[in-house]
Amino acid sequence: MVVITYNKNELIKLIGKKLNDKQLVELIERFKTNVEEISENEIKVEHTSDRIDMFSIEGFAKTLRLFIGLEKPKKPKFRDFGKSLLVKKVKARPYALAFVVKNVKIDEEFLRSLMNIQEVLHLTIGRKRRKIAIGIHDLDKISFPIVYEEANKKEKFTPLGYFEEMSLEEVFEKTEKGKEYADLIKKFERYPVYRDKKGIFSFPPILNSERTRVTTKTKNLLVEVTGIDETTVKQTINILAFSFLERGFKVYSLDIKKGKKKIKSLENRWEKFLVRKEEIENLLGIKLTSKRIVKILEKLGYLAKVKNNLIEVEIPPYRIDILHEWDIIEDIAIGYGYENFEPELPNIFTKGSLSKEEEILNRIREIMVGLGYQEILTPVLSSKEKQFKRMGIKEKEVVEIENPVSNEYTCLRISLIPSLLYFYSKNKHREFPQLIFEIGKVVHLENKKPIEKNYLAFGISDSVTKFSELRASISFLFKLIWKKFEIQEAKDKRFIEGRCGKIFVNNKEVGIFGEINPEILENWKIEMPTVIAEIDLSFLFK
Amino acid sequence: MKEYRLTEEGKEYLEKGLPERRLIELLKEEPDHFIKMEVAIKKIKNFHIAIKWAVEKGWVRIKNGGIELISIPKEFPEEEALKKIARGGKVSEEMIRILKRRKLIEEVILEKEELEKKLKGKEVSELTHQIIKYGIWRVVKFKKFNVRAEGKKEYPGKIHPYIQLINLVRQKLLSLGFKEVNGPLVELNFWNCDALFMPSDHPARSIHDIFLLKNPKFGEIKDKKVWENVKKAHLNGFNTKSKGWGFWDENLAKRYILRSHGTAVSARTLAKLKEKDLPFKMFTIAKVFRPDVIDAKHFIEFDQVEGIVVAKNLNFKHLLGFLKEIAVEIFGVKKVKFKPSYFPFTEPSVEGYIWLKDFGWTEFGGAGIFRKEVTYPLGIKYPVLAWGLGLGRLAMQILKINDIRYLFSDNLDWLRNKEVIIW
Known part of the structure; x- marks a missing residue:
């Protein structure tokens, strides 16, 4: 999700029709976009990450204008600028494209929207400038011919927003953007630059030059995109070129020379898709005439014509989200209006069932509740500190997170006993006795494989030890679940010596119980005698 | 006496x-x-x-x-x-x-006679075993009790309010003919993302959206055919006529993560589904993990309800039909509306809204028809309707709480005194 704030009046002006707030919101919400806030001057819109072409105010307005029929889609003409960009071998970012925009009128508002769209494209399709980076320059400050190539680290230029010359290397140290994006290219021997007769005028993906700064006095623009992925660079250049066209500016293609190849930077290639009427009916469950389908597709900005039972659809180059016939059919559904679909249940019969595992756990819950224990719920996420250190036991391998957001949650729990003790430590001033239980997942790591198990733990904390009550609960529980069990005396640091037992079913250890060692109670700052039993319920699911 | x-x-x-x-x-x-x-x-x-x-x-x-x-x-x-x-x-x-x-x-x-002599005509406070057995109750009066007195406080055991809610949702989905399925918490990126056609560099796969594991780091996908098919779907669309993404990061797909959405369970289920299982409807209540800020509305561990319907000839109208039915059944509302939405794995995609008296139109879940790039590699040739709900909002509404952290409440008084769910 990407949230973008637009100048509302600018948006309405670009749409080209007077709309009140209600109408505007209604129109926007016919798409995947949602309006988060609307005020006198601003509108805050939540976009989905597939429709990157709608992020710019121009692209957004175009989509809305086409939808209300103020414009019919047509293929624009990109003229030839007649000059070229030479793209040499650049290891760090091999792909580069650029185009020219002439006779622009730039006011503060437009300048801001230019900055906004660069920023949001860098963040989204650019994956924080890794995949692509955009530079927009004052064309009249550039002397052709221009070349995109590798430069020596020591070469100098004046970065945008700075007043001194610095070497490319120094840019990493001395500028904010340099620090932020250094990781993207610093590891390479030589760095990517754009160069004209006067020297370096852009250092992608870090900074443009002060020399080619765009101001409200700028008349003509050079827009360049560099990146590590050819398709993404092309997609970005198309989205930008169409945005400028939308403003009514003239957009010119450059000749891109790369090795022996020579291409136009703006190919204006509208990909053809054949959409089957039958597939539309099958997927959407509605019957539409070919004429209606074409009309809807035009509202969504496609060029479409009927070919027998097929619709030939031409996709605007900025619609980079279209991968498959179904993507176009979804747009037909949007054009048709989701509110016009009659929800319907299919004529099929299926038998419902509940997971046996969950149902067995529910039976255990009922028994525990009957015994007077209150159910508690705690996170599966835990920390080694809670699982081992505070329990006084030796650390072992656990499922551990690489990117935790808090010291409290860095691994998955292997036992529920810390969960119960944590709970007791938080309830020192509530009425005693406190009988609690939890049924939950623990995850062990065995031979580098995660093993998930359902555990039950229950405890009694009171002013006097309730060992015998706990022991009685164990017997009762096993009786009610049809299981014979045996108890063996056990030694475990978590429990007072001589007051700890292990539980066995069919000679397999399934649990442990006892009175918690005062040393452990102290670790958790618990001041009441506490007895706990923990049982691995896996034996119930075999 | x-x-x-x-x-x-x-x-x-x-x-x-x-x-x-x-x-x-x-x-x-x-x-x-x-x-x-x-x-x-x-x-x-x-x-x-x-x-x-x-x-x-x-x-x-x-x-x-x-x-x-x-x-x-x-x-x-x-x-x-x-x-x-x-x-x-x-x-x-x-x-x-x-x-x-x-x-x-x-x-x-x-003894009987002795007791009778002692109590006859007197007012007694307690009716005892002897008084009943010897019939002495016929000759005594009973002291009046204060029926307004609160009595001694007792805390019986109770099922956790959130578990009550989850069980309620499970019952509702059972009544709609869905089969409950479970899947692992520690999941492979492959099932969580790749099998769902999320490109390797999709923003929702970043370290800000998914917990990657340090240990264990890599796992294996046993079904080599599915592995190859998914790889092709990413590279060139497999046999779906899709363009695909043109790239795929194999090592990333092998990484272990904490499941970030319940849809991973749907992907696993589809991979195992046989022709004879159709028509098929399943749901899962999946614990999921996301590296989010921890506040009143977000916790890094929460639950999602997810489900799929697989049958011949299903279409978008059926998707809306199920979504509406589920909303009406679970949330007990009458008015439902839909709007376009986006999920990387469905096309078309829809967001569902319910009308709540106190909140107005409120989003309750998302749905869509799984893309062919998702179903074909898993060997499914029929349309798959997929839907998902967040439980958080429902919990807050039904349990009348304003902080999601109550679901993991460490306050014993709250748990002891919280009313049961009547819905």
């Missing part, structure tokens, strides 16, 4: 003092009011009784393997009571209960 007399133990304490008195006196003599456990055990007869009562009354505490005196009692009411009872006097009901519990007194059981 009961009568009591001292037991042997009661007589002994009347004579020699209660064990806890002896413990307190011993402690008083110690310089720092502290005594080692072993020493106390040796010196005090009936030590376990002494310590139990001294702790319960808050006179001493156990510390560093010994006993510490924390407050010196002014009197020992039990001793006074024993004296009174020995003289045939009366003590409070509460004291009777305590002395009976300590087995220091016992009830004197009178």
